[in-house]
Amino acid sequence: MIRILATLSLLLSLVSAATTLGDANRAFADGNFQAAAESYESLIAEHGPDSSLYYNLGNARQKLGQTGPAVLAYERALLLSPRDPDLIANLALARKQAAIFEHPAIHPRIHTVTRKLSRNEWSWLLTGSALVLGLLSLAHGTLPVRKPWMRPATIATTAVALLFATLSTTALYLRRDDGNRAVVIAPDASIRLSPFDTAESLGTPKPGSIVLLGEQNGGYRFVSATGSTLAGWIAGNQIEAIEASPR
Amino acid sequence: MVTIQARDASPRGQSKRFTAAGPDRSPRRPLPWLILAWLILVVPSLHAQITATLDRDTVPAGHGALLSVEVSGKNATKPELPHVKDLIVQTRGTSHAMQMGMGGISQSTTYSYVIGSQTPGGYQIPPITATINGKKFSSQPLHLKVLEADQQPDPEPEPEPEDGCFGFLTVELAANDRNHVYVGEIAPVRIRAWLPPGSKARLNSAIQPEGEAFTLHNLTDRPTQSTEIRDGKRYRVVTWFGGISATKAGQHPASLSIDATVAIPDTNARNRPRDRTGSPFDDPFFDRFFDNTPMIEKQLTLKSEDKQIEVRPLPTKDRPADFHGAVGEFQLSDIEIPATWKTGEPQQIHARISGSGNFSLVDAPSLVPAENWKSYTPKYTFTPEDQASFAGHKDFTFSAVPLKGGSQTATLSFSFFDPDNAEYRTLTSQQNPITATGPDIVENDQSGEPAPPAPEPATNPANQLVAQHDSHGNRGNLVPLVSRPAFPRLLTLATILLLAGPAAAVVRRHRTNPERLARLTARREAENARQAADRCAAANDLPGFITHARLAIQHRLAPDWDQAARAITTSEVLSREPEQSPVPRFFRSADYYEYRSSHETGIPQELRHHFNAAINHLDAR
Incomplete structure (x- = not known):
């Protein structure tokens, strides 16, 4: 009996301790942004990446005045929901309030088109198109054309798959540096001439700025600031990559 | 220069309009368009030039002077520095600037070099050349005197830094005959940060109104830079455009502030050895890479003057039922209403509201008579005609369902408050005869209650975060497929399938020969x-x-x-x-x-x- 009661109480405590999205949102609504942010982070650790959790985490960090972590959370949410208007608006607002300006390396219209889908979606589109083309090729090689509608249908499907494959390949090529994007999260980050603490500082990127990651040397990463000629070494704990590393 | 102009916005009265983007874009007035085109096409070419300056003309051996080469104009190449024997040149960086002037936009690039020599003597730097828009331009020649290493140049008398020498902020409202504004009314403003020449600045916050009585809307993302003289002093001026609106009635100070870190050259430290550490100000838009000039740095809040403005509430008398908070001067046009309908079946209606004012509160025009229609949430696109999004047009598309059958008329109605004449105005389209087939439809949700009172303008809508999400969103992997090992495998599989097709075709053709x-x-x-x-x-x-x-x-x-x-x-x-x-x-x-x-x-x-x-x-x- 005691054992059953102990098990029940343990289960009850686990249930009550488990944070839910509603709890975190209530903390946010009550103005307890730090607790809300911690709750969102624990939910992400528990359930895995979720665009709404990252979005809400970004809002909480933004309310706390932590621009770097806020932009990082928004950028990660964008990986999962690239067309969420709320997310796009809040990320733009965070950047605007921190006076951070994005510098697209390509034409703005092309930049807009390539951002319509996430890199994950573009790569799935490319893979799907390539597999469809492969299956069509195999079907063409093995199956006889028996119905008159099969030939135009095959041609149309091939054309669409080729178009998608071309589009997605182009988008992935233009966004080939996205995997190296990182956000400056430390308020006192400094880009240095060499990978040492005592090296000359070349510049202090603002928290929330985007940098492109290069090689690693000890605890330092070589980075280049987007939209400027600033490049140098930055301490690894002052930045965080937006995309996770493949295992 | 940025213009502040007044124009007749309607035959009923005068409306003052502050256009940041230059001349009015109304299609009925081609002359401003021609002037704008002339400014865009001709002014940049007039500004094509190259200037070279040295921050000092005497340096000790082993020390450097800063050479700034400013190339103005489109399609400019990098300047070619002539070789001078024994003169050492080190590149320090480049900075780009865009300036608005005469209504046109000019751009310039400043290339910074540190030049010096280990050999004392006088050095003549020949004209520096660059090709701008296909033409070759040359700067004036320069002269640098290099002294012995232990000899210091004569100190120049320098003024001591004064209070306020780090800069200040000014806010200019649109030319307005009134000395009051109404709640919700947007007044276009030009906000300018006046910084000392040679200074470096980093913005630590967005521009914010002081107090809670005013909010700032549609602030331009990319401010412009220019050099201007004020009270006999030269300043670097950073300019934003936006709209300011009052959120509550009363007498309130309308001032803005921005947190910034400003560094100005330490004029008293010119004789000291050069500090070779890099600049902490990395913003490419503001920096000028005076990397080896000693600087005095200060964190401060640039604030504009406290100017009291009377904010009047919107009158409740004669407020139309369909008033939703629009304040300004508007016109209703481009109305498209289908002529034939069927009761209960929706069709789309288009309309455009153009003019100037608080477009964020401009809602779709409503169908009259209201009891004959049910309208759905409209979609709209807003096209601004100036940088502050004060003037422009909003195109609405919304679905509507006729509730009563038979021949009738459909009219669109839009109400707004005219601040110049202090009265509500209702724009009504011409009566469109329509025919609706089918029986009358009784709406269950028509309670017969009077229309809700017009809402007060939203408080600071532009600077609010969009609300939290209540449900879980898309779940996935933070590693996109393209970065995963499965990606090349899947593409290899697709390639094998692609090649297997022709191979299978060859086999099939052989077997069925x-x-x-x-x-x-x-x-x-x-x-x-x-x-x-x-x-x-x-x-x-x-x-x-x-x-x-x-x-x-x-x-x-x-x-x-x-x-x-x-x-x-x-x-x-x-x-x-x-x-x-x-x-x-x-x-x-x-x-x-x-x-x-x-x-x-x-x-x-x-x-x-x-x-x-x-x-x-x-x-x-």
């Missing part, structure tokens, strides 16, 4: 006939042996001759096969023994020999 199939059948038939001939031979059945042996050879010849096996005759074999071939020999022997079969008691050895030779000959072919 009719010629090949006919040959296989003939070979099979020939084998059957040969086996039958063997059986006849074992039974000493000469006629049977001859028949099946001949048939076996006929089946072997049939695919090559492209005819039926049994149609091949002896005379045809004799004519088509060579004389020395064993095939005609067999056929002749077969004919011979066929006639003598009644006299023979077994299979003649000669006949069997000819048959085997013929079969072997055909197998070898």
Whole structure:
């Protein structure tokens, strides 16, 4: 009996301790942004990446005045929901309030088109198109054309798959540096001439700025600031990559 | 320069308009367009020039002076620095600037170099050249004097830094005859940060209104830079455009502030050895890379003057029921209402509201008479006509359902508050005759309650975060497929499938080849006939042996001759096969023994020999 009661109480405590999205949102609504942010982070650790959790985490960090972590959370949410208007608006607002300006390396219209889908979606589109083309090729090689509608249908499907494959390949090529994007999260980050603490500082990127990651040397990463000629070494704990590393 | 202009916005009164983007874009007034085009096309080319300046003309040996080469104009190449013997030149960086002037936009690039020498003496730097828009431009020549290493140049009298020397902020409201504004009304403003020349600045916050009475809208993302003289002093001016609106009535100070870190050259430290550490101000838009100039840095809040503005509430008297907070000067146009309808079935209605004012609160025009219609949430696109989004037009598209059948009229109505005349105005389109078929529809949610009161303008809508999400969103992996090991595997699989298709086609074509199939059948038939001939031979059945042996050879010849096996005759074999071939020999022997079969008691050895030779000959072919 005691054992059953102990098990029940343990289960009850686990249930009550488990944070839910509603709890975190209530903390946010009550103005307890730090607790809300911690709750969102624990939910992400528990359930895995979720665009709404990252979005809400970004809002909480933004309310706390932590621009770097806020932009990082928004950028990660964008990986999962690239067309969420709320997310796009809040990320733009965070950047605007921190006076951070994005510098697209390509034409703005092309930049807009390539951002319509996430890199994950573009790569799935490319893979799907390539597999469809492969299956069509195999079907063409093995199956006889028996119905008159099969030939135009095959041609149309091939054309669409080729178009998608071309589009997605182009988008992935233009966004080939996205995997190296990182956000400056430390308020006192400094880009240095060499990978040492005592090296000359070349510049202090603002928290929330985007940098492109290069090689690693000890605890330092070589980075280049987007939209400027600033490049140098930055301490690894002052930045965080937006995309996770493949295992 | 940025213009502050007044124009007649309606025949009923005067409306003041502050356009940040230059001349009015109204299609009815082509002259401003021509002026704008002239400014865009001609002014940049007029500004094409190259200037070179040294921050000092005397340096000790081993020290450097800063050489700034400013190239203005479009399509400019990097300046070519002439080689001067013993003069050391180090590149320090570049900075870009865009300036608004005369209504046009000019751009310039400043290339910074540190020049010096280890050899004392006078150095003449020839004109520096650059190609701008296809033409070659040259700067004036410069002279640098390099002293002995232990000799310091004569100190120049420098003024001490004064209070306020780090800069200040000004806010200019639109030219306005009124000394009051209304709640919700947007006043276009030009906000300018005046910074000392040679200074570096980093913005630590967005521009914010002081207090809670005013909010700032549609602030330009990219401020412009220019150099201007004020009270006899030269300043670097950073300019933003936006709209300011009041959120509550009363007498309130309308001032703005921005947190910034400003560094100005330390004029008293010119004789000290150069500090070679880099600049902490990395913003490419603001920096000018005065990396080796000692600076005095200060974190401060640039604040504009406290100017009291009277904010009046919107009058409640004569407020139209369909007023939703629009304040300004608007017109209703481009209305498209279908002529034929069916009750209960929605169709789309288009309308445009243009003018100037708080477009964020401009809602879609409503259908009149309201009891005959049910309208759905509109979609809209807003096209600003100035940088502050004060003027422009909003195109609405919304679905509506007629609730009553029969011939009737449909009218669009839009109400707004005219601040210049301090009155509500309602714009009404012309009456559009329409026909709706079908029975009348009774709406359950029509409670007959009066229209809700007009809402007060939203507080600071532009600077609010969009609300939290209440449900889980898209789940996935933060590693996109393209970065995962599965990606090349899937593409390899697709490539294999792609190549397997043609290979499979080749195999299929080979397997279904009719010629090949006919040959296989003939070979099979020939084998059957040969086996039958063997059986006849074992039974000493000469006629049977001859028949099946001949048939076996006929089946072997049939695919090559492209005819039926049994149609091949002896005379045809004799004519088509060579004389020395064993095939005609067999056929002749077969004919011979066929006639003598009644006299023979077994299979003649000669006949069997000819048959085997013929079969072997055909197998070898």
